[in-house]
Amino acid sequence: MRLNIGLDVAGRRVVVCGGSPTALGVIMDLYGAGAAVTVIARTVPTTLRDLAERQLLTWHARSWTETDLFGVALVVPATDDPAETERITDAARAAGQLCLTPSAVTTPANTHPTDPMPGQGHVTLVGGGPGDPGLLTVAGLEAVRTADVIVCDRLAPLAVLAEAPAGAQVIDVAKIPRGEYTPQERINELLVEHALLGRKVVRLKGGDNFVFGRGGEELLACAEAGVPVTVIPGVSSAIAAPALAGIPLTHRSLTQGVTIVSAHLPPGHPDSTLDWAALARANTTLVIMMGVATLPEVTSELIKQGMDPATPAATVADAGMPSQRSVRATLATIAEVTAQTGIKPPAVTVIGAVAGFQA
Structure with missing residues (x-):
């Protein structure tokens, strides 16, 4: 989902209702535009928790209420439940607030893919640069725009997820230093599993995949499974x-x-x-x-x-x-x-x- 809405959110409050990784790209796009982002959800994925701990956004660990929607510049539903998304959208409109609904879907890191797609799958290892989406290479951006599945971590330029196709799966595999993390072995499995089902998989990381990014391990795992891989270097932090x-x-x-x-x-x-x-x-x-x-x-x-x-x-x-x-x-x-x-x-x-x- 893209945010080409002509809305100046600099210094203004934006409320995200729900804790799905679906809205990661939108959240970071809004943050980059200077918005004061508040996420309201009982639980959030690792990357969002990390952003809150780094005080880059505010997280309230509770369910949203109608009063949360008043006095804000924008409301963003971030739930995988269509009925809940509709309730949030209706409540926002009733409160006279602009509401923007993410279109990508997401699966948690422990979900095994189903529904094979025709053709041979492929993995693209994309170095995302230090965090500014403007420092992602043109080739890296094109890979995101054509991906079926994006496996990303907390240091990737998450705002570019707003460029992902509608229906792309966004899988959060964040690793927090000395904290919560997705094991590298599970990340390798995700890349292979989705690719073997015929999907175009993008592994989006911060910096460069091959400079302390464990990209070599991901390359080997794919090679051993017979999955073709393209490497797109990134600007190392x-x-x-x-x-x-x-x-x-x-x-x-x-x-x-x-x-x-x-x-x-x-x-x-x-x-x-x-x-x-x-x-x-x-x-x-x-x-x-x-x-x-x-x-x-x-x-x-x-x-x-x-x-x-x-x-x-x-x-x-x-x-x-x-x-x-x-x-x-x-x-x-x-x-x-x-x-x-x-x-x-x-x-x-x-x-x-x-x-x-x-x-």
Whole structure:
């Protein structure tokens, strides 16, 4: 469903009644337009819960009432029950409010597909970029527009789901750091199951599928099942987040290289394969992915291994979204400053001379 309605919602309240992933694209489209979005539903999928916890929207865990529909700019039904959708629409109209009904259908992640479609299925792995739908590639957008099934996570540019065809299934497989998640094995199964039924499946992720995106695992699962796969690269947040904050990862006279690492495991963890001593000596820009929770251990280890505590550092959160923010400090203080600012994932930390770059 598209929102080409000519309505200026910037700073205005929009109420979404129901907790279906059907309206994810509309919700993020409205959020990107500056609307104050309130979702009213007893339960919501993982992605919507995450958006509420990040304070990107408001969630009231209860059933909607007619009084919720007054004084708002727009009402959006988000339920898989046609009768309930009709009740919401009728109540909104009775209250004199504009109501916009999503047209796509959705299935939960634990639902097994049925009703085979003619022809051979296909999976397209789409890197969605850092979150701004404008940073999705043209090829990626075309894949969304022609998909039968879209398997998406919380960091994908969810506003582009509004471009999905009517009747497309939107499957939320969000993973919350140290919280609720859909196992990767189940995601692999969903891609294969739908493709084997002749469907055009899009796996829509944030950033690039092959840069800490587990796209390789999804590619292998499809290959083993005989499912053809197309890979559409995306703009990795490792590059996009610093760029959107005005930080060049390379700059003549400052650095001649970039090292990108995942810090979801802290230094010293038995499963960590990183050589932090080598990273401290490398004299390249260091980009830390998935490192908000472990940043104190990371910075302490780099200093212990000889990196100058005064090395410039910066953390960029929610890159490409209206809520984007960044902080700058030094290697010795960036963990504390990041925590004091209340930054939570998704965020990228840049360590090196370029983090002090100012235009």
